[in-house]
Structure formats: C-alpha cells, structure tokens
Amino acid sequence: MARDPQGGSFNIPVVDEQTKRQAMRTNAPAAKPASAVNTNTLEGILAASNATPPTAPAVDTRAALAKLTSGQALTDDEKRALGFPVATPAVTPTPVPAVVPPVTPTGSGVPAGFTAGPFPKELEQFFGSSEGVIGYRIETLTDKNGRTYNQLSVATSPTSSKTFGAGFIQGPDGKYAIFSPAGGGGGGGGGDGTGTGTGTKLKTPEQIAADEAAARARGERQSAYDLLYSQFKLYGLESLVEPLKGLITSGASPAEFTIKLRESDAYKLRFAANAKRIANGFKAIDEATYLGLEDRYQSIMQNYGLPDTYYKKGAMGTQEGFEKFIANNVDPVTLEERIMEGVKINQGSKALIATAKQFYPSLTDGDFLAYALDPKNALSEIRRKVTATEIGSAQIGAGLAATVGGAEELARAGITGKQYQQAAPTIAEASIRGGQLADIYKQSPYTQQTAEQALLDLPGSAEALRKTKKLTSLETAAFGGSAGAGAIARDRAGVL
Numbered sequence: 155m156a157r158d159p160q161g162g163s164f165n166i167p168v169v170d171e172q173t174k175r176q177a178m179r180t181n182a183p184a185a186k187p188a189s190a191v192n193t194n195t196l197e198g199i200l201a202a203s204n205a206t207p208p209t210a211p212a213v214d215t216r217a218a219l220a221k222l223t224s225g226q227a228l229t230d231d232e233k234r235a236l237g238f239p240v241a242t243p244a245v246t247p248t249p250v251p252a253v254v255p256p257v258t259p260t261g262s263g264v265p266a267g268f269t270a271g272p273f274p275k276e277l278e279q280f281f282g283s284s285e286g287v288i289g290y291r292i293e294t295l296t297d298k299n300g301r302t303y304n305q306l307s308v309a310t311s312p313t314s315s316k317t318f319g320a321g322f323i324q325g326p327d328g329k330y331a332i333f334s335p336a337g338g339g340g341g342g343g344g345g346d347g348t349g350t351g352t353g354t355k356l357k358t359p360e361q362i363a364a365d366e367a368a369a370r371a372r373g374e375r376q377s378a379y380d381l382l383y384s385q386f387k388l389y390g391l392e393s394l395v396e397p398l399k400g401l402i403t404s405g406a407s408p409a410e411f412t413i414k415l416r417e418s419d420a421y422k423l424r425f426a427a428n429a430k431r432i433a434n435g436f437k438a439i440d441e442a443t444y445l446g447l448e449d450r451y452q453s454i455m456q457n458y459g460l461p462d463t464y465y466k467k468g469a470m471g472t473q474e475g476f477e478k479f480i481a482n483n484v485d486p487v488t489l490e491e492r493i494m495e496g497v498k499i500n501q502g503s504k505a506l507i508a509t510a511k512q513f514y515p516s517l518t519d520g521d522f523l524a525y526a527l528d529p530k531n532a533l534s535e536i537r538r539k540v541t542a543t544e545i546g547s548a549q550i551g552a553g554l555a556a557t558v559g560g561a562e563e564l565a566r567a568g569i570t571g572k573q574y575q576q577a578a579p580t581i582a583e584a585s586i587r588g589g590q591l592a593d594i595y596k597q598s599p600y601t602q603q604t605a606e607q608a609l610l611d612l613p614g615s616a617e618a619l620r621k622t623k624k625l626t627s628l629e630t631a632a633f634g635g636s637a638g639a640g641a642i643a644r645d646r647a648g649v650l
Contacts, residue, residue, distance in 0.1 A: 264289035265309045273308060276330050281318050282359070286310050295321065303333035393420040393470050424470045430481035439480070450486040451476050458493050460523070475527065482529035492533060495540045496526030509547040513558040514539060538562060544571020552578035554585070554602055567612055574610070581605045584622075591625040600625065 264270045268289035278284060289309040296302050303321040310316075321333035394415065415421055422429070428438040439447075452465045452473070465473050479489060499510050499522035510522055517525045517539075526536050542561035548571065549556035564574065581602065588600030600621055607618035 263312050265312060265315055267291055268307070268309050268315070273306060274330075277306060277322065280320065280322060280330070280332060281306060281308075284308070288312075289315075297335055301333075394418065394424060396420075420470065424472060426472070427477045427480035430477070431483065434481060434483070436483050444480065447480055447486070448473060448476050451479060451489060454486060454490050454493065458490075458497060460493070464527075478529050484529050488533065489527075492526045492536065493523070495533075495536050496523035498540050499523070499543060503547075505551060506543060506547045509550060509556070510543045512556075513543055513546055513561070538565050541565040541569075541571055545569065545574045547571075548575040548578045551575075552582045554578065554582050560603075564606070564610075564612075567610075569610055569612075577609050581609055584609065588622065588625060591629055592621075595625065595628045597621070597625060597628075 268291045270289050272284035272287045273281070273290035273292075275284070284290075287308045287310060291307040291309075293305050293307070294302055295305055303323050305317060305321050307315055307317040321335075322330055323333045324330050425441065425444055427444070431438055455465050464475055467473055478484075484492075499506060502510075510517075514522075525531060526540075539562075542558060542565045545564050546556040546558065546561040549561070584605040585600070585602040588605060592598065592600040598621070604618045604621060606612060607614045608622050
C-alpha cells in the first residue's frame with residue numbers, strides 16, 4: 155500500500171459510528187521500522203525514495219534501474235522500489251448513514267412518524283434505490299440563514315431506520331435538487347437564495363469512487379515526488395527532480411520519466427561528459443557508472459594527498475576536472491599512473507623542481523601535476539618528460555652539462571633517472587679525464603656523450619669503448635708499466 159509523506163494510508167475505509175467507537179477501544183499496532191537502503195549509488199537514491207511495505211518481495215534496484223534506463227517495462231514491485239506510483243484498484247465506498255435514535259414500530263409494522271412504502275422515485279437519483287425500504291419520512295428543516303430544506307429518513311425494518319445527511323428541496327416546477335448550504339439551491343426554476351433555486355446533484359457511487367481513486371493516485375504521486383526530491387537533495391541533485399514535478403504528479407510512466415529526465419537542462423549539466431564522450435567517439439555511460447567513476451577518481455586523488463581543488467564539487471555535485479576524464483575515457487588505473495608521474499615532480503626535491511622549470515618553463519608554473527592530469531597530453535609523453543627531468547637533475551648535480559634535448563634522448567633510449575643518477579659520478583670523471591688525454595695525444599675529442607655511450611651501453615658504445623681503450627693504451631705506453639697501472643685499473647672499473 156502506498157503511503158503519504160506523514161506515514162498514513164491513502165486507502166481510508168468508510169465505517170459507521172458503532173465501528174468507529176469499537177476501533178477507539180482497540181490499541182493500534184506498533185509501526186514496523188523501515189529497512190535500510192544503500193544510497194551510495196543512483197540506484198540506491200532511487201530505491202530509498204520509495205517506502206516499500208515489509209511484505210513486498212525483495213527487488214534488485216540495480217537491475218530495475220538498468221531496465222528503467224534502457225526503456226524496458228517495470229513490474230509493480232520494481233516501480234515501487236524506484237519511487238514511482240503504482241495504481242491500486244478502486245474501492246467503492248460504503249455510504250455512511252447518519253445515526254438516528256432507535257425507532258418504535260407501529261401496529262402496521264412501519265416505525266412511528268414514517269409513511270409506509272418506498273420514498274418518491276425522483277429522490278433515487280440522490281439517495282440510491284428505494285428497494286428494501288418499508289417507510290420514509292421527509293422533514294422540513296431551517297439552516298442558520300433561515301433557508302428551509304428537506305431531509306430524508308428511511309426505515310428498512312420495524313426497528314431500523316437511517317437519516318441521509320444531504321438535504322434537498324423541491325422547486326416550483328416540482329423537480330428535486332440537492333440543497334446547497336453555501337447558497338441558493340433548488341429545482342428547475344433557478345435559485346433565489348431562499349432554498350428554492352437550482353441545486354447540485356449528488357454524485358453517483360461510481361463517480362465518488364472515481365474521485366477517491368484519483369485523489370489516492372494524486373497523493374501517491376505527490377508522495378513519490380517528495381521522496382525523490384528529499385533523497386536527491388542529500389546529494390545536491392534536487393535540481394534534476396524539480397523540473398519534472400508536474401510529470402511525476404501527473405502519473406507519467408517510468409519510461410516517459412526517464413526520457414524527460416535526460417532531456418532536461420539540469421540533467422545535461424550534471425552528466426555533461428556523456429555528450430562529449432559521444433563527440434569524442436565513445437559511447438555514453440549510464441548514471442550509476444558515471445557516479446561510480448567520480449567516486450573512484452576522488453578516492454585516488456585523496457590517497458595521493460592531492461589538494462581538494464582537484465576534486466571540489468560545484469553545482470549539483472559536478473566536478474569539472476572529472477568531466478574531462480570521463481569525456482576522454484580515462485579509466486581510474488590510467489588516472490593513477492598520471493598522478494604518480496606528476497607527483498614525482500611536484501613532490502620531488504628542490505633540485506628536481508628547478509630542473510623541471512629549466513627544461514619546461516611553459517608547463518610547470520609551479521604545478522607539473524596539472525600538465526600530467528590533462529587528458530590531452532599522452533601518458534607516454536608525460537613519462538618521457540619526467541624521466542628527462544630526473545636525468546637532467548642528476549647531470550646538474552654531478553657537474554655535467556644538462557640540456558632538455560640530451561636528457562630526452564637518453565630517456566628515449568630507455569635510461570631511467572635512477573640509472574643515470576648512479577652512473578653520473580663515473581661519467582663526470584671519465585669525461586674530464588678522457589678529454590684531457592685526447593688533447594695530450596692529439597686524438598678526436600672525448601666528450602660527455604662519449605663517456606655516457608661507453609658506460610650506459612647506448613648506441614655508439616662500441617666506438618666510445620674503442621676511443622677509451624686507445625687513450626688508455628697511449629697513457630700506458632707514455633708512462634711505462636708501473637706508471638700506467640693506475641690508469642689500467644681505472645679502465646677496468648670503467649674510468650680512464
């Protein structure tokens with residue numbers, strides 16, 4: 155049974171006064187606690203927006219949401235789980251007769267004061283069939299404004315009677331009409347405010363039942379909207395629901411609701427990356443996947459200690475940086491790899507940061523991480539620049555020449571920053587000593603690049619080793635056996 159926002163039932167049975175008095179003596183059963191609902195995802199938000207009766211079968215809200223977003227038909231239980239109203243069979247209310255004092259039967263079997271026989275057939279349009287009525291009484295009454303009207307009582311047995319609450323009048327033309335307390339009422343000739351004008355007919359039981367069913371449906375739909383709104387508001391998404399209030403309360407189907415939701419401006423703003431994904435050649439993703447990616451992105455950034463400016467939420471919970479990641483199909487693993495490269499510079503030593511500014515002044519501006527997180531920049535290019543910066547920092551620390559071109563060439567050759575840092579002191583010594591010997595023995599120049607080729611096994615290393623051995627031999631020959639022993643030992647260690 156759908157429930158109103160205050161927790162009451164919309165299906166209110168009509169009972170007589172005796173039943174009411176009996177009900178007042180009986181304690182109402184205690185309310186059962188509502189079951190907990192996971193609201194970490196969009197499905198959970200939708201499921202939490204509808205209070206399902208404890209006896210309802212369990213519904214997989216994730217599967218129900220998938221059916222909803224794909225346009226499939228939902229079962230009544232799935233509709234309830236997602237907060238949509240479900241039609242209930244109309245119940246024809248039982249007329250509530252006024253309670254009258256017990257009647258005393260006469261010798262004829264008709265209660266005293268009653269006229270034997272059914273009441274006038276013209277009154278059946280107001281009070282239903284007179285079948286089973288053994289007598290009737292029409293009383294003339296006066297309202298507080300001095301207007302007169304009639305009231306009907308009927309007897310169905312010598313000891314049982316009832317009085318109808320609605321009053322009626324008979325116009326000059328002899329036609330009956332319901333008396334309206336708010337103004338003139340009466341038969342055919344038009345009202346004059348004295349109870350003799352044209353009145354309004356009572357609705358038939360079918361009309362009353364239809365009105366009550368419509369009222370229940372309106373209440374259920376309003377309740378569904380209120381619950382959806384309150385749950386979406388917890389996540390800053392109430393703007394998605396507000397434009398569709400009229401659609402929800404009008405009883406639109408789940409499929410129509412889904413279509414209209416995705417066409418709304420608020421939805422397009424909140425899930426803006428989907429349109430960009432399509433423009434970039436990717437498929438749009440469903441809302442649950444979208445929100446799940448945002449959660450994983452934020453969790454990764456928090457784990458690496460990134461400031462909240464990278465994941466701060468704006469209107470309706472949007473996170474501008476995440477929109478770029480989703481639009482360019484950046485998965486969480488790739489995002490983490492980008493962050494790892496970026497923090498190597500941002501959180502590196504002062505020497506490393508200084509080298510990055512020297513090599514890439516247009517990229518840093520104090521935040522190399524922003525460059526690493528931009529989906530426009532390929533991850534391979536980011537890694538190459540980080541490695542070149544590490545190599546350049548090691549070169550500067552060892553007193554070697556450092557250029558962005560030379561460092562990137564070493565990075566492309568597969569040399570890591572750690573490898574170069576370990577070899578840097580030896581490269582520095584070898585390039586200095588080799589240069590001196592090349593000048594002394596009139597050989598081709600022995601440069602930093604020659605030492606790097608020989609010690610790091612780079613392309614051209616064979617020629618570099620040949621130069622190294624030749625210079626070592628010349629030094630040994632010039633100084634004799636013992637004089638060259640130190641040079642030979644250094645050569646074996648990789649140093650001239």
